[in-house]
Amino acid sequence: MTIERSDFSRSGNVDDPDQTVAGGVFTAPAVSVSRLTLTEFRCFPQLRIVVGPEPVVLTGPNGSGKTTVVEALSFLAPGRGLRRARIDEVARWRGDGTAPVPWGVAVRLRTADGLAEIGTGRDIAALGTTARERRVIRIDGQPARGQGALAAVLGVAWLTPEMDRLFVEGASVRRRFLDRLAFGMEPAHADRVGAYERAMRERGRLLRQRGHDPTWVAALEDAMARHGVAVAAARREAADRLTMIAGCVRGPFPAATVSLEGAVDGWLDRQPALACEDMLRGTLARGRAADAETGGACAGPHRSDVIVRDAATGRAAGLCSTGEQKVLLLAVVLAGVRAQAAARGSLPLLLLDEVAAHLDARHRSALFELVGALGVQAWYTGTDQSLFDPVSGKARFLTVDAGRVTPSDDGR
Ligand SMILES: Nc1ncnc2c1ncn2[C@@H]1O[C@H](COP(=O)(O)OP(=O)(O)OP(=O)(O)O)[C@@H](O)[C@H]1O
Ligand SMILES: [Mg+2]
Structure with missing residues (x-):
């Protein structure tokens, strides 16, 4: 070569x-x-x-x-x-x-x-x-x-016309957007997200069965707690990096800030990761009956939202015009390109x-x-x-x- x-x-x-x-x-x-x-x-x-x-x-x-x-x-x-x-x-x-x-x-x-x-x-x-x-x-x-x-x-990074709806659709598309950027910086993030989602699906499936084995449910909640807090921490780090890099760019592109909103994200603001794992484990254990009804999981990084703001005005992207949203999105994608370059070389x-x-x-x-x-x-x-x-x-x-x-x- x-x-x-x-x-x-x-x-x-x-x-x-x-x-x-x-x-x-x-x-x-x-x-x-x-x-x-x-x-x-x-x-x-x-x-x-x-x-x-x-x-x-x-x-x-x-x-x-x-x-x-x-x-x-x-x-x-x-x-x-x-x-x-x-x-x-x-x-x-x-x-x-x-x-x-x-x-x-x-x-x-x-x-x-x-x-x-x-x-x-x-x-x-x-x-x-x-x-x-x-x-x-x-x-x-x-x-x-x-x-x-x-x-x-x-x-590989991209921006497509479909992503114009990113700020008006449900939070899952914004999480997927941030996950892809985080994954560009650290490929292991994809495995963490996959492991968390598999454990969550399996727990949901077990809870819907009558007479499920509580030990097995607890093992899955343990996996959700470990992977879930790791996912939230990696997203938070990616968001901080994107904010830092987007803030350095001069010119007509706005300095964008990226942050996370959700229970686990709030815990991570105040507690070390291990304590957050215990909190998530405990919350999931207490939520079993309700989760068996809804088929979901009452807490975890799958409930977080990603908030993008124009740093100068503090306005959330969801309140911006279509063109302003496109420009903010582009600013974040370009920050992601730089972050990937810094992380991967x-x-x-x-x-x-x-x-x-x-x-x-x-x-x-x-x-x-x-x-x-x-x-x-x-x-x-x-x-x-x-x-x-x-x-x-x-x-x-x-x-x-x-x-x-x-x-x-x-x-x-
Ligand atoms: N599986 C497929 N097999 C064959 N043709 C397909 C398949 N999927 C999509 N197409 C066709 O491929 C063509 C090109 O689609 P594409 O979206 O790449 O166009 P485009 O040049 O980006 O158009 P636009 O300017 O409208 O965005 C379309 O006619 C589409 O219907
Ligand atoms: Mg096209």
């Missing part, structure tokens, strides 16, 4: 490990895609895109496949991608609806350690042999055991679906400037190519149409 150091030159001084997020300027080597190959992925039977380390601008008419390309890239992170699709949903629909269709996404990446190849997709051969269909992962040609292995190679891919169209000219040019200064490989999508004029010459422009991706006509 050879390290293409020149690829990182835009990212600043990679020889100085002491450079941090101070002043809002972070320098770290960027992980970037050099080649993307899609097979039977949504509207693309077969697609290959070769790009440099600079940002990519995908433009084309509605329904041409722009979001599909960035969604494919989002499958390089653990989880269900930026549309939270099921594994069978993204397989190209062939109209007959009979045989399951295998699909694949493969990339060649430039990383600080040289080139890496990652592939993921649906393995038809494994169908029927496992209880739940899982994505298969290959890293440098070798099968990887879990999706967590992807996180060791690269980070490399910048993630940044997928920005239809973001430029929702920003005014001032915020749009500030975004382009920030992305340029970070040196992150951003993948922008939009229907209107002229919105991206400010990055002409600094980004690779591609046109998506009728299942094909070609260099944009004017050769930008």
Whole structure:
């Protein structure tokens, strides 16, 4: 493997490990895609895109496949991608609806350690042999055991139009948003959340059964207490980091604050984690009868909310205009990119679906400037190519149409 150091030159001084997020300027080597190959992925039977380390601008008419390309890239992170699709949903629909269709996404990446190849997709051969269909992962040609292995190679951050509803929907989407950012900083967070949710589901199932074994319920409550307090503590740390980093950025993006509201979060304000575990264990034990009725769990980090505010005014994002919410959200996502870079030592891919169209000219040019200064490989999508004029010459422009991706006509 050879390290293409020149690829990182835009990212600043990679020889100085002491450079941090101070002043809002972070320098770290960027992980970037050099080649993307899609097979039977949504509207693309077969697609290959070769790009440099600079940002990519995908433009084309509605329904041409722009979001599909960035969604494919989002499958390089653990989880269900930026549309939270099921594994069978993204397989190209062939109209007959009979045989399951295998699909694949493969990339060649430039990383600080040289080139890496990652592939993921649906393995038809494994169908029927496992209880739940899982994505298969290959890293440098070798099968990887879990999706967590992807996180060791690269980070992926995104902002999509669906996330515009983040501040008006229920708290679970905001928790998932913060969890993804926390997970970008510390991959182990995903395992903690998974372990907590499994214990909670199992306890709920047991409590609904007549004559359940209280020892087994207590063991599950113990697991919920340990993992739950760890989840809350990691979220809190992520929120503090995001607030600190978002507060350093100068320019038209607002300094956003991120905080948590919930019983366990309140306990953590006043008590050490071990005491909070005891409190959660006790609360769950006392709540068994009520939880057996409702099928839920009366306390835990699954009941917390994530509050984003404009630091200057103190106004909660839920009270802001749609455009102001978008700008706050973008500020938090960009803080997440910097936090990931600081924690991992490399910048993630940044997928920005239809973001430029929702920003005014001032915020749009500030975004382009920030992305340029970070040196992150951003993948922008939009229907209107002229919105991206400010990055002409600094980004690779591609046109998506009728299942094909070609260099944009004017050769930008
Ligand atoms: N599983 C599938 N198989 C085949 N085609 C699909 C599948 N899922 C979605 N599509 C189609 O893929 C096309 C591209 O969708 P995509 O969301 O990527 O478009 P887009 O370029 O982002 O459009 P817009 O500008 O409206 O956001 C659409 O026509 C959609 O119906
Ligand atoms: Mg789209």
